[in-house]
Amino acid sequence: MSRDCRIRLALLALVAALSWGAREARSARFQRLAAGGGQPAPAAEWFSAEPDGLYHVRRVERALAEGLPPAPRDPAMAFPAGAPIPWPPYYDALLAVAARPVVGPPPAGDRTHWRNRLERFAATLPVVFGAATSVAAAAAGAALAGPPGLLAVGLLHALSYGAIHYSVPGVADHHAFVSLLLALLLLLVAEAIRRRAFARPGAGWRFGAAAGVAAGLLLGTWVASLVFVVVVQAALGLWVVWVCWRRRPAPGLAPFGLGFHLAALLTVLPAVLQSPWRETQPWMVVNLSWFHPLHLAAGAVVFLPLWGWPVASPWRRRWPFLVAGALAAAAAALALAGAGPVAGIREGFAWAARANVFMGDIAESQPLLGPDRYGTGGLFGWLGYTVLLVPAAWPFGLWALRRRPDLLPWLVALPVLLAQALAQRRFAADAALPLAVLVGWGLASGLPRGRWRWLALPAAVLLQLPGVAKVADGLAHRRPDQTDLEAVRMNGLRAAHEWLGAHAAPDSSVMAHWDQGHAIELLTGMGSVATNFGSYVGEEGFTDAARFFTAQDLEAAEWLLDRHRCRYVLVHGGPLWAWDQLRAAAGGTAAEAWRSSLAGILYRPDAAPPWLRLRWVAPFRDPDLPDGVLPAVALIYEHVPGxxxxxxxxxxxxxxxxxxxxxxxxxxxxxxxxxxxxxxxxxxxxxxxxxxxxxxxxxxxxxxxxxxxxxxxxxxxxxxxxx
Missing domain, CATH: 2.60.40.3390 (Immunoglobulin-like)
Structure with a gap:
């Protein structure tokens, strides 16, 4: 191994350690607080409060108990009807395979201890994915600008809060894995260009197939990854236009395009065949359907004629324009007919409109531009001051494209992913990747050669000062105790979920605000009425829960409890915090004010409506805080015959x-x-x-x-x- 290789490996290890440390500092673990005392429970007794991650744990538990692949429907959601699971199965299948050697198969009896171990495993793995993504970004920087580029890009990504947010301990969601696959996808395309794979058919097939597997895994993990596939297709399309119009030989381009699309199609096909939307909405865009393999098959067809045409063929030069015309004509015909993929696209827009009541009010759907409703730092807090250099870094990349064509995938990705992040902050983790690569490369290569290029390192740290501040704040608050109100609240809710699990009734559900749905499904052994998927699936349950908590008509509320076979009602602060959203979802049946609604009344057990047959069975609050300091975290009512x-x-x-x-x-x-x-x-x-x-x-x-x-x-x- 050469000295240069050893140096690069050491620097990559440094980036990995820094990235891991930054994520540990922002840990979202909630340590159990010892009952009746001010000290935390033993360190091993931590739990996750991140709802989407808890649902991944539930799905993995079912996969380990029932076998792979993970089930496409869940009878516990929108109980008793059940609902399809909107997430494709690949991430949960990966978690199940990785978890089995660590936690073993589910025990025959009580699964509480085993489930807690599974939960902690699933909520730790994303830290590995986050650090690996920083390493992949740093590797891209090394290929573009050597060791200074490696460290500059690695620092920009490792310290970006947008990249950190979904990959901290205590979060078991799939977004950290998605970011890693995106990094590998763009890195493979960039490496194919750098290694001149488009000039060699064998290399084209190899790189194309590898990138296609990454794309197929992305689609089989998160359907919104279709945007990333389109980014790669756009980069390849630009290359096709250039080589065809300029009559440049590219014998490896068609193999790369064919290998990419066919490998992606074959990789995602098992997930498509299992998708519950394949029959009910066969062309749905926002859920896996026949639309996605058709899209990939059409992409493969684009590259097929390029395989045989000679460079001088007039048809080869006209091919990009023929493809554009054919696609436009097909889209127009389908639009007029209102069938096929166009119907799926229309349904996607219709779904987005229906979901606005839910999606428009949750934190991760808020834009990075505009008012910071949830006080998380806004644009600079999530992406750092790095975004200020985009107007310089992106044109600089365009100018350098002739001598550095491997910049192409990053240049195509940045405006698309940054626009997504500006519209919804959940995409900040994806935008942070090309942002770090282009700005880090610009810092390292824009400085004079030699020692001057190492100035890119302090510049990268300064650009990520908001992320550094968040890491420092996390380090300063790593010891939760009974005075930490958020820790108390999460411990109280966890205790409520576990109480429900200990008193579960068969073939019944829990009426609760939607933000408790996934925890109920995992921890109680009962169904939920509304779930954290909101109106995405089980829309009837979402609206019924809203109607219940905003109700003034007690007969209607009783009917909703009977309709969903509710044994318990869990009341916490959610209906108050999301009052406007609940009223909008409930429609004309909602009370005008929270205090006059059923949710407001149930928060005062002595005033609970006597005709609802609800009895207060359990309060959960911090026993060491005096009355008036913290109200009950959660109240549980049992719905009894009476x-x-x-x-x-x-x-x-x-x-x-x-x-x-x-x-x-x-x-x-x-x-x-x-x-x-x-x-x-x-x-x-x-x-x-x-x-x-x-x-x-x-x-x-x-x-x-x-x-x-x-x-x-x-x-x-x-x-x-x-x-």
């Missing part, structure tokens, strides 16, 4: 019934009350969700009735006052 009490009293008497209630844990006690008027025959009827000593009183009398837990749980009929 004892049917019929009492004989004077005709027309106004009867009030009260039952003293002591909630388990001793944190509260109150008297549950309900009132009704006796009919002309002197009969008054109540439905009682609480057991205990019921006291019926009216102006001239009083009756005491013992109500058993069995009577409440079975809906037994009780009588009183007949003696």
């Amino acid at each position: 004892a049917r009490l019929e009492a004989s009293v004077p005709p027309g008497a106004e009867v009030e019934l009260g039952i003293p209630v002591a909630v388990p844990g001793g944190v509260a006690a109150f008297t549950w009350r309900i009132a009704a008027a006796a009919d002309a025959g002197g009969r008054v009827r109540f439905r009682l969700p609480y057991p205990g000593k019921a006291v019926l009183s009216w102006e001239a009398g009083r009756i005491e009735v013992a109500v058993s837990e069995e009577a409440v749980a079975t809906g037994a009929r009780l009588t009183a006052g007949d003696d």
Whole structure:
């Protein structure tokens, strides 16, 4: 191994260590807080609160129990109907294969401890993907500008908060893996150009097939990766136009294009064949359907004629324009017919319009441009001051393209991915990659040769000062305790989920705000009504949960509980924080104000509507904080049949019934009350969700009735006052 190679490997290891450290500093692990004390539980007892990652854990658990491939539908979502899973299966299949040697197969009995180990494994692996992505970016910088470029690009990517966000410990989502595959895809295309693979058929086939596998894995992991495939197709299309119009020989270009599209098609095809949308919406763009293999097959057809035409052929020179004309004509014909892929594209736009109520209000869908609604730092906080150099770096790259043609994929990718990130910050991780490569290359190659080029390193750190500040802030807050309100809140919600799991009822669900859906599906063994996929899938459950929490009509609320077989209702701050979104989703049935809605009423257990047959069974709050410092993190109500009490009293008497209630844990006690008027025959009827000593009183009398837990749980009929 040469000295230069050893130096580069050492620098890549340095970038990997820095990237890993930055992600560790921003850890999203939540350490369990010891009950009744101010100290955290043992370090191994941490958990993840990131909802999408928790659903990946659920899907992997099912794959390990039921076998691969991961199931395309989940009966626990939008319970009891179930719903298709919008994510393709490849990431969860990878997690299942990687997790089995570490956590073993699911045990036959209680899976709680095993599931916690699986959760921690899945929420640690993205750190590896994030560090590997920084290394891939640094490798691109090394190919473009040597060791100074390697470190400049590596630093810009490793310290970019947009790149860090999805690859920290405690986040088990797939986006870190997507970013790694994107880095490999663009790096393979750039290397193919740098190594002149377009001039050699054998090299064209090899590089094209490798890039195609990366593209197929991307589509089989996240369908929105179609944008990345189009970026590569655009770069190849520009190369085709150049070699055809200038009559340049490129014997490896057609093999690369064919290898890329065919390998991508074959790689993604198993996921397409398993997709639940293949039959119901066969041309859907936003979910895997026949549209995606057709798109790749059409891409392969574009390169097929280039294989046999001689360089001087007039047809070869005209081919790019013939392709453009044929595509335009086909698109126009399909648009007029309203069929095939055009129907899928239209449905994609229609879905986006329907999802605005949900997508427009969640944090990761917020734009990087404009007001920073969630206080996360805005454009500079996510991508650093690096974006300020784009107006200089991108034209500089265009100017250098003749001598550095391997810049092409990065030049094509940057405006597309940056525009996506400006519109939705979830794409910041993808935009950070070409941004780091082009700006890092510009810094290193724009300086005079020699030691001057190492000035690119401090420049890179200065450009990522917002990311450095976030890393420093993470290091300063690494020891959670009972005074950390976010840690308390997450521990309270986790305790609520685990309580539900310990008291799960078969063939039932939990009514909760959509942000608790994935945790309910993983941890409780029961179904969810609304899930974190929002209106993406199970739209009826999403709107029904909104109607329930915003309800003023108690009969309608009771009907929704029965419709979804809800055994429990979980109440937390979500309906308050997302009140406008819930009212929009519920439509005309919503209450005007949160306090007058069912969610606001249920947050005060002593004021819960007596006719809903809901009883307060568990509060979750920090026991060490005095009242008034932190309200209950979560309240759980059980939906019970209720004892049917019929009492004989004077005709027309106004009867009030009260039952003293002591909630388990001793944190509260109150008297549950309900009132009704006796009919002309002197009969008054109540439905009682609480057991205990019921006291019926009216102006001239009083009756005491013992109500058993069995009577409440079975809906037994009780009588009183007949003696």
